[in-house]
Amino acid sequence: MTVTDISREPQKPEIIRLAAYCRVSSKSTDQLHSFAAQIRYYKDYERMNPQYKLVDVYADEGLSGVDMKKRDEQNRLIRDCKLGKIDRIITKSVSRFARNTQELLVALRSLKEMGVSIYFEEQGIDSDKMNMEMLVTFPGMAAQQESVNISDHLRRSYQMRMESGEFNCNAPAYGFKMVDGQMVIKEDEAAVIRRIFDLYLQGVGKQNIANILNAEGVPRRYAQEKWYHTTVNYVINNERYMGDALLQKKFTTDTLPFRKKKNRGEKPQYYVENSNPPIVSKETYIAAQELQKSRNVSHKRERVHLLAGILHCPECGRTFRRLLLNGTAYWLCSGKAAGATNCQSRRVRENAVYDTFCLMVDKLSAHRQDLLGTLIHQLEMIQNRGGESLEKVRQIDKQIADLSAQNLVVARLHTNGVLNATDFAAQSSVISNKINALRLDRKKALAEDEDDELIYTLKSLDDTLAGYVPGTPFNRALFEEIVQSITVVDNARLAFHLVGGLAFTEQIPENVRCRTA
Structure with a gap:
């Protein structure tokens, strides 16, 4: 008996349709370079892995990372997966795909049901090799660690800028405003600051100064606010008004949940002279400090015991x-x-x-x-922290997302040779200016009123x-x-x-x- 081994003709390996998801820089000047670099990276990845055929590179702007609803390209990616155009997704890290654990988990389950796997390069995690129980446990830990890392990077950045004297405030004090990242004097408010110092040096007490300003209807930054003893005290003791800055009065904790704390020596502080334009002279500011010290000493002498008058x-x-x-x-x-x-x-x-x-x-x-x-949270909600201002922020976010999408299209057209460099620069500049203006509006809408008395x-x-x-x-x-x-x-x-x-x-x-x- 003769047995002949008839081998099958070797089959070509099945081609896996690959999609790459990334996030490009939120700075328009960097978007083209960032997007082009990532296209090259994934083209090289395709070449080194012949089993893959790159379908497309989906790129969202880096600013929109927290909420999946704001990611137009990611939504396009999911739609293409539903249409059966994609077998596998590759992305840099969990945090690039989402930082909201609940939405990430829903997306992973949905992709698994569609038969689409996703590979996170940085963590080395392949959803194709994970069961549903593992899907539940890993994203929160990975994304949480990424949030800790990002917060740490931000803290180091702030620290270095403070040490070099380059750091400026995000929310300027009453009397100032931010113009192109620099503090400038807001003259109508600055006049009030100068008057407070003048009245105090004339011998008028802090509460009486507040009463005078309230009686005259002098507005604070927000019309509904009143002047209080503590507000006047804040003005008298704020070194910003003589042009200097004490940095890191507060700091953010290193671990989750992140919380701001008053710096009581836990972190270094930095004193920067001539950090911003002065509203009052150094002589005026120092004179107010000396008068305050003398009054405090006099007050302590009058109160002979801690419990007297209490x-x-x-x-x-x-x-x-x-x-x-x-x-x-x-x-x-x-x-x-x-x-x-x-x-x-x-x-x-x-x-x-x-x-x-x-x-x-x-x-x-x-x-x-x-x-x-609970009390602080309730008061902040009462003070219109939600409602109209949140709706305004949502509308601004939508406009920013639309403009960012336009900017990405312009960058792609330039990359593909449709737009020349001059037209690309002109169109990108117009869009970027609109985005920057909207971001300033967003910051104002979200600005926390730190001066509120209570x-x-x-x-x-x-x-x-x-x-x-x-x-x-x-x-x-x-x-x-x-x-x-x-x-x-x-x-x-x-x-x-x-x-x-x-x-x-x-x-x-x-x-x-x-x-x-």
Whole structure:
């Protein structure tokens, strides 16, 4: 018997239709170079991998990375996948495809159902080799790490610019505006700043200055806002008004969730002289500082004790006075002690006030996110942080996306030789100018009103409590910073009235309570 091996004729390997997805620079001057470079890269990739046939390169502008709905090219890519034109997608990294984990997961599942695989070069992840359970777990971790890396790069960039003195603010203080990335004086607001310094040097107090400005209807940056003691204090102590800048007053935490914190020595600060045009002279600014110091010293001399003028009677409203008895300090209603009022007898030990304050701060610190975080968020929502301004931002984003698409088309036409260099430069310049103007409008629409009295105060309190360690012994500086007054409800309870209009009632520990007289 003869057995003959009849081998099949070798079949040609099946050609896999490949699509490349990338993001090009958001700067119009770099778009052409970026897009052309990535086309070359993927053409070379196709040549080195003969099993692939490159269908197209889909490129979105880098600015639109957070929301898939704003990516026109990515949407075109998905449509082509649905039409059966593509078998496989290649992209640089997870974050290039999406940073929103939920949308990324939906897209991956959808592509898998269409029979389209996707390969992320940087992470070395191939969706063709993953089951659905793995799809659920990987994108969030990868994209989150990418967000951390990007934030770290931004922080380093800011740090280097601060060290070199090149850093400028993103949201200029009242009295300034940004023109082509530079701070310039806004004369109508600058006149108000000069007047505040003049009034203060004439001896007018900060609250009285605020009252004068409010009575005259002098507007702040946003018409609905009023002038307050703290706003005037911010002006008097802002070195920007004499032309200098103290950089990194706040910093962003290194890990998720990213949060801004007041810099209390955790990060270096940089003082830049002549960083911006001055609104007042250095002599005027320094004179205001000296006057402020002298007033603070005078005020401290008048208040002989930390609790003087702080403790109040809930019945007659008078302050409490200090009494030493057998070496122990007590505080009692001055009206009752003098026989001028018929209030209920209330007295509290001095150490009991401090102990009760510590208990109150421990609880406030522990529930800081629920109490202060929620309150700040609600106030920001009330202040038109949503509504009209968000709709305006959405409209601006749509216009930017449309213009960016036009710019990409112009760049492609130039790459293909349809447009000459002169026409390309002219058309690209017009589109880029429109985009830049829209971005400035977007920044204004999203600008956070840092001067708002209540929100500013609550954020400062939140920053202060963020660094507080529960169980810390009584801290005089913290007490002076956050306590405005204390009502002695009775011999067992104190009501603390804090900055920002907050009030908390706390039980006095039983071992330090005074007996009811």
